[in-house]
Amino acid sequence: MFSLDWVYYAISWILLTWHSAWDAIVPAEAVIGTNWPWILAIVFLVVTVRVILFPVFVKQIKSQRAMQALQPRVKELQEKHKGDRETLQKEMMELYRKEKANPLMGCLPMFLQIPVFLGLFHVLRRLDPNKQAKTLYGWTVDQFESASHAKLFTAPISGKFGSTPAELASLGANGHTVKLIAGVLVLIMIATTYLTSRQMILKTGWAEDPQQRMVQRLMLYGIPVSLLVSGAIFPIGVIIYWVTNNLFTLGQQQWVLRKFPPPPTAKTGTAAKAGAQPAKTGGLLGRKAQPAVKAPATAPKVAGPKPGAKPVNPKKNRPAKRQG
Numbered sequence: 001m002f003s004l005d006w007v008y009y010a011i012s013w014i015l016l017t018w019h020s021a022w023d024a025i026v027p028a029e030a031v032i033g034t035n036w037p038w039i040l041a042i043v044f045l046v047v048t049v050r051v052i053l054f055p056v057f058v059k060q061i062k063s064q065r066a067m068q069a070l071q072p073r074v075k076e077l078q079e080k081h082k083g084d085r086e087t088l089q090k091e092m093m094e095l096y097r098k099e100k101a102n103p104l105m106g107c108l109p110m111f112l113q114i115p116v117f118l119g120l121f122h123v124l125r126r127l128d129p130n131k132q133a134k135t136l137y138g139w140t141v142d143q144f145e146s147a148s149h150a151k152l153f154t155a156p157i158s159g160k161f162g163s164t165p166a167e168l169a170s171l172g173a174n175g176h177t178v179k180l181i182a183g184v185l186v187l188i189m190i191a192t193t194y195l196t197s198r199q200m201i202l203k204t205g206w207a208e209d210p211q212q213r214m215v216q217r218l219m220l221y222g223i224p225v226s227l228l229v230s231g232a233i234f235p236i237g238v239i240i241y242w243v244t245n246n247l248f249t250l251g252q253q254q255w256v257l258r259k260f261p262p263p264p265t266a267k268t269g270t271a272a273k274a275g276a277q278p279a280k281t282g283g284l285l286g287r288k289a290q291p292a293v294k295a296p297a298t299a300p301k302v303a304g305p306k307p308g309a310k311p312v313n314p315k316k317n318r319p320a321k322r323q324g
Helices: 005-023 036-069 071-080 085-099 103-125 141-148 165-171 175-204 210-233 236-259 269-285
Strands: none
Touching: 005 036, 005 103, 005 141, 036 071, 036 103, 036 236, 071 085, 103 236, 165 175, 175 210, 175 236
């Protein structure tokens, strides 16, 4: 059976290393009901993982740019093989192979972070002070005791929104406080998860390929909605990791997208709509103004005789001719 113990040991080592570093700087005693060395250790676990995965993230952006550049050719293939899905898929895969574009690269950084998330979830779930075995994955008894009593605003980091009364009693925690802190963090987690996907789509645009567009919709709406349910079973420490990871992603994406901007032809979001509008009205706005055609001059109207007036004899008013 495949074992993930190596992941648990690796996550524990990084977490304990950062805790030791912050424990020498920040007071170990709770400040504002929070044991900051453990909170900062989780935050810098995110920083460590993201620094390691940064080259993969850059490759993801470059792959997305390549996919964008291929969109016109993908559209041609879709028109050419309309109704023949099997041939269309073969042609598209051949196109991606020739141009060295990988449609799955967009999800790779997320997949690589799943073992880290599972490792932290597994470790924090075992921080139960009532357990007889106080050591796990290289932890000492003192480290286990310290972590199992670590709190964020008086809520234990191993507690969760769906904790049972028995679990809360073993942690010595107040159920209302745990639900409040966990609930607020879950809402922040959902919002930041949505914003990270939205930021990327607004910058890179919706994919023309139906499968890629479906993946984009799943990332944008499906995952945030699923967190409404799954967030209830996540320990507070795991939610801190997720929120920190999302905030790091927002900043990193902004920097990378500025350094590697989308192709000029790619129009996204409202910009695409705004960019398409001139094409419709450009014929009117871009056309040179034609000189106005003047209407032909009409002869001035001569007022007719008033009703009841005597007719005027034009010959009578002419001057008499001189006789020579």
